[in-house]
Amino acid sequence: MSFKGEQHPGVKTPTGDTDGFRLNHTMLRVKDPQAALAFYSRVFGMRVLRRLDFAEMQFSLYFLARLDDEEQVPEDTDERTVWTFSQRGLLELTHNWGTEDQADFAYHDGNAEPQGFGHICFSVPNLEAAVAWFDANGVEFIKRPDQGKMKDVVFVKDVDGYWIEVIEAARMAGKGD
Structure with missing residues (x-):
């Protein structure tokens, strides 16, 4: 890759220490996961790659992507988890349990x-x-x-x-x- 990025005040030349770093996901907190998942899957065609529940801390994470038909997503849960965390441009929806039951709750x-x-x-x-x-x-x-x-x-x-x-x-x- 010959393009090294635009140069602006404050931009530093990356060192080899950051080789392999990539932006994996952006997280949004959602009040009601059912409503949020319906929106992102119906309107934007996203699919849930992986759901992770953390019962002790009472929250769930949903990792979504807009996949192309030829993309090969592992069926095995552990392999799919590793695959999910190696992707680019995912959307993570975080649901803190109970917010869906609070009528006036909003982020x-x-x-x-x-x-x-x-x-x-x-x-x-x-x-x-x-x-x-x-x-x-x-x-x-x-x-x-x-x-x-x-x-x-x-x-x-x-x-x-x-x-x-x-x-x-x-x-x-x-x-x-």
């Missing part, structure tokens, strides 16, 4: 004050088709592709209020400076 989405976490992002092959799919499935929009200053970028909400950016990669050329 901070990171976009209300004070701001922090912003969003996750899905790339889609056709933005118009994705928007039509979201409309057909009652997905709540924050921003449609023709709204705001940044055209061709969509933001929707999941069932916990987290923002999801949706882009078509080919439309991102020429954005920014």
